Amino acid sequence: MHPNIENKVAVVTGGSRGIGFRIAEALLEQGSSVVICSREEAGLRQALDLLQETAGPRAEAMVADVRDYQQVEKLMARAEERFGGMDILVNNAGIGLFRPIEQLTPEEWDEVIGTNLTGVFYCSRAAVGRMKRRGGGYIFNIGSLAGKNPFAGGIAYNASKFGLNGMSEAMMLDLRYENIRVSQIMPGSVETSFGRSSSKGPRSSSASWRIAAEDVAQVVLDLLRSDPRTMLSRVEMRPSKPPRK
Numbered sequence: 001m002h003p004n005i006e007n008k009v010a011v012v013t014g015g016s017r018g019i020g021f022r023i024a025e026a027l028l029e030q031g032s033s034v035v036i037c038s039r040e041e042a043g044l045r046q047a048l049d050l051l052q053e054t055a056g057p058r059a060e061a062m063v064a065d066v067r068d069y070q071q072v073e074k075l076m077a078r079a080e081e082r083f084g085g086m087d088i089l090v091n092n093a094g095i096g097l098f099r100p101i102e103q104l105t106p107e108e109w110d111e112v113i114g115t116n117l118t119g120v121f122y123c124s125r126a127a128v129g130r131m132k133r134r135g136g137g138y139i140f141n142i143g144s145l146a147g148k149n150p151f152a153g154g155i156a157y158n159a160s161k162f163g164l165n166g167m168s169e170a171m172m173l174d175l176r177y178e179n180i181r182v183s184q185i186m187p188g189s190v191e192t193s194f195g196r197s198s199s200k201g202p203r204s205s206s207a208s209w210r211i212a213a214e215d216v217a218q219v220v221l222d223l224l225r226s227d228p229r230t231m232l233s234r235v236e237m238r239p240s241k242p243p244r245k
């Protein structure tokens, strides 16, 4: 247990599976209270049941779409009402639609940018005042190496994650004197159901060369434990041994 984590209140967006679920699980194991959100109720319920098995009432969930500011406001208000404040925000919810420019529809473009970029702005904006009332906080933005390495078919996803780099650092500069730290975590390929049509459930994983979702969660814990006098603004994560090209 660590004082920067134990008894703190966290919101993890996209916490029903994959990286977000593992981050929520890790924060709960270290004594935080955590509210997770996602759009789909059944998956969220399943994730909450698993989290409550060990964390009990310190785990909470609410259906919320990060593309909708009113829903985001309600999510942050729920965390504050339920647990008495808000200290940690993990902007993790994200989608990937990978198509060449002529095949990507304007609606799909809006979906990716609305989730991966505007959603981060909405959640952070709704969280900052609440963190200030607590005397500080920590915002994590789950970016991607796709935020520095463009690839064919990545027009919307690359744009969202490149944009997130700029947003994260600007936010960090806005908030540094408010005792609110902002870190951007940029993983390479992580073993989740991301970008695939079906999900195998919150704890799905398999033996793989990819980064494990638990390893991203470990970085969140490591950054939270780090001394606030130093800002670790960006962490790049890569699989050690991806298949040789």
Ligand SMILES: NC(=O)c1ccc[n+]([C@@H]2O[C@H](COP(=O)([O-])OP(=O)(O)OC[C@H]3O[C@@H](n4cnc5c(N)ncnc54)[C@H](OP(=O)(O)O)[C@@H]3O)[C@@H](O)[C@H]2O)c1
Pocket: 013, 014, 015, 016, 017, 018, 019, 020, 037, 038, 039, 040, 041, 043, 064, 065, 066, 067, 092, 093, 094, 095, 115, 119, 142, 143, 144, 145, 186, 187, 188, 189, 190, 191, 192, 193, 194, 195
């Ligand atoms: N997996 C990778 O290789 C990888 C690599 C680098 C970075 N990342 C980033 O890591 C983050 C998590 O990815 P993941 O691999 O864990 O994906 P995932 O397994 O597909 O999980 C995504 C989560 O986000 C939720 N979500 C999606 N759209 C949402 C919205 N509009 N509002 C609220 N929740 C929403 C999903 O639930 P619902 O569908 O029910 O809403 C789900 O809980 C993303 O930002 C992704 O870009 C992933």
